[in-house]
Amino acid sequence: MRKVRPTLDDTARMMSETNETVTITIDGRDVEAPAGAYILDVAGELDIDIPSLCAHPGLEPFGACRLCVVEIQKPGWDDWYRQLVTSCLYPVADGLKVWTNSEEVRRNREVVLDLQLARVPKSDVIGDLAREYGVERTSYAERDTDDTCIMCAICVRACDAVGRSAIATLSRGPDKYVDVPDKDACIGCLVCAHLCPTDAIAFVADDNGKRTIWDKQFDLVTDERTGEVLGTPEYLEHVRQRATDRGLRWPDEMKHESAKVKRRTYSSKLARVGRIEEPAE
Amino acid sequence: MSKGNGRPFRDANALLARADRIRAQRAKLKHEIRICAGPGCLALGARAIHEEFLTQISEHKAELKQAGLALNTTLAEKCTGCHGMCEAGPIVTLEPEGTFYTGVKPRDAKKIVERTLLKGELVDKRLYELGHQRGGGKVEKYADIPFYSLQVRVALRNVGVVDPTSLDDFLAAGGFRGFVRALSEMTPDEVVTAVEDSGLRGRGGAGFPSGRKWRSALRVKEDRVWLICNGDEGDPGAFMDRAIMEGDPYSVLEGMMIAAYALGATDAWLYVRHEYPLAVKHLQMAIDTLENAGLLGDDILGAGMSLRIRISRGGGAFVCGESSALMRSIEGRVGEPRAKYVRSVEKGLYDQPTVLNNVESFTCVPAIIDRGAEWFASMGRDKSRGTKAFSLVGKVKHTGLIEVPMGRTLREIIYDIGGGIIDDRPFKAVQTGGPSGGCLPADKLDLPVDFDTLTRAGAMMGSGGMIVMDDHTCMVDVAKYFIHFLIGESCGKCVPCREGLRQVHDMLEKITSGRGEDGDLEKIERLCHTMEVGSLCALGKSAPYPVTSTIRYFRAEYEAHIRDKMCPAGVCPDLIMYEINKECTGCLICKDHCPTEAISGEKKKLHVIDEDACISCGICMSVCKFDAVDIKSGGVIVSRDEAVV
Structure with missing residues (x-):
């Protein structure tokens, strides 16, 4: 049911597999792109920088952070009329014109970052981004907190993709927060923590053979030959189960499976947790 | 009263024949007592009144018989849906003469039976009283009361008329004529054309042309199309859909059946909010009755059409009235909206083509098919055709449920139908379109009420809530109230809505407590602009309207709070x-x-x-x-x- 959005690789594949391409104009450049690809991905391929915090190539697009907004104009619209859209969700079509850095775009990003800075004053990631848009200090009422969560829900979607769905958003509106309602569902894989763009999820990866995340402590399994940490027993069991469910032979093909969320941007971070060389017994 | 004969109707003729038979029976009725059992009247004891009427009728059985009145042949009684004038409840009407009793108490049942039914006299004390501007005096028939005589009821045509639990009653009122006509005389394409020609636009808020939506669904080449009826009416002070679902559930279902025929849908959902248990009960009863009568299920009326309608109950989240959040809620996921760059008719429920309409829109469809698209399009103004139901509430004399042709002015609605402001105080503003609608001041009273005019004026049609305010209302306080409501109801997914609402509320709080500073208004306006253009869904995009519209029309009041630390309305x-x-x-x-x-x-x-x-x-x-x-x-x-x- 759920579809993973086309990634850069997919974009390239779509272009090679189908001939259905469209011509669009991004910041004055005419480019060809596969029909249905998202603006953010097409821009990424052209090395046009669109800031974004909640988009991840391996996850269902979400559209929560509102930083990747761009202005568009469809063919047939009045020349003066442009619309602000979410580039991580907007599929390209023939004749589309896109402005990724116009005054209106920048003004909206500025207000959004101003708001985020009020929410998470201690976050360096937000602080740096805000400074790029001329916001040194938030002009709104600042929260008194060390929390750096910006509610991008990458952790929630990543945990879904891992197959555990342990993390959920709870409550709604300004009180919304992220938590693990059922601690048993968490397998201590650390994917959420490593994908978090603002490092808001506290964890201890390895403290004398113990791992802690989401207030839950895990044992760790070490490879007997190399002494390398393979992961928590729960995690290894989960990966094995998933591999078996899909009729994959354990463990060779498993690498491919477990690396499903391992995609370009965070691949280095993921490498630390995603690698499994040997069976766990 | 008979609730249907239990045997499925073989074909359309059998259904029409039964309707004729019931109408012939009803023609013998000399009196019909209709007790309003809408939410307001129920709360004021309509059930007890109903019981008392039954007791009185059986106690006076002999006398009534002498007067030629026998229960179920020449005399009938029933509980109906909302009559609309909730202010005057509990309401009891007598048909066919149209006598209108207000503020009825259980003990009045005896008087009404003894005096009105037996002697033909009126119970003066319970008659409606005209306001002094209209010359005062008592009025017997509701057709003579401006509140009713100025209305045109299409979506509410059966509400307050039929017993919502009786299929026979619905048939007698002309129910299923539209469906039978569509099924036996029209092709699906002709049905869609009729809806297009009628000019019907979505009554849930956005005002998207329903016919165009249906047409684009027909163009989508997929086997399956889902049909959803949105009954998640969440605006504070709005109860149009509730009145329809509780008082006329069969019309909602008939509208869905016609849509299903036109679109080839075999599965439909009715999403009803959790706070409407009576609506759920009546709808479920109606669905069960229709399944037994061969009007839902397989091979409907022997015409080969199949349709299954199920009810999904919302959990009480305002945001789930937004169509994409509603679909996620039905799927069992968190009710958060998505961006609708790919429309629901292409990818909606379970990523399959989905047509979603509001309760009121569906309810208009049978009337359009039965009476013709031209008839519907003949009412209204510009690109807003037909009629619209409103819940008129606030500081207005006759609060209640009304329906008027599009294009009536705010003044006509508030003063002529609503009877003006309580205690004849000056009018200050009217808030239209629910919590994220806008407030319009006195100089906009002559604006015609239609989709585009309201939007241009900075308010919106919304689902049809209309809150009237007098001069004792502080507009900054009103804006703060609605923002507070929206904070509680924002899903919290995207930044401008979640963080922006909190900051706007903080700043309004500052202003109303006398800590406002120069520049606050500009800051609010800048933030509101980003919320309006930068939010993900319609709730976030319209969330700043209560603030922007009050700043636009009542800027001086904001400035008085900020500069002079003064609340001109004496509220803060x-x-x-x-x-x-x-x-x-x-x-x-x-x-x-x-x-x-x-x-x-x-x-x-x-x-x-x-x-x-x-x-x-x-x-x-x-x-x-x-x-x-x-x-x-x-x-x-x-x-x-x-x-x-």
């Missing part, structure tokens, strides 16, 4: 003071009632309020019989009973 507690004036007779009543003992004074001597101890609760003012308590704000008297600045 931190900006007002109570003061006792020369009218004080020294009666000690205010002193006795003051919760903080802030009032000092002796008998027959002028009392004084100690500013430091006063918490601005206003009790002294409400208990004073001599208008001796004033409200002061910014050094000026802004008393409620005096003319307001």
